Amino acid sequence: MTIYSIMPMELVFEGIHQERGPYVSVQVGDVRLxxxxxxxxxxxxxxxxxxxxxxxxxxxxxxxxMVAYGPTTP
Incomplete structure (x- = not known):
């Protein structure tokens, strides 16, 4: 992958190794989010x-x- 930018590399890749989450899987109608x-x-x-x-x-x-979701039951 090649990135062309006038921004310093430190700013471009800032936060690339930070773990995000926690993630929740929710069914809303016929869509899983x-x-x-x-x-x-x-x-x-x-x-x-x-x-x-x-x-x-x-x-x-x-x-x-941003969405509101309720508790999920297994």
Missing amino acids: QLEAVSPGIGRIVRLLDGPLDAYLRPELTPGT
Whole structure:
């Protein structure tokens, strides 16, 4: 991979080795989401794991959006 940037390498790669999470997998309707837990019951969408193709175009499911979720039962 080649990166062309006028920014110093330290800024470009800042935080690359930091571990993020914890992640939660949640089913919302017909879409399975991966959320980063921000606080109890609230998460930030990291990515869509599974769902119909048109779900990827829904603005309320874009990565970075905050959503409320309930406790999951196995």
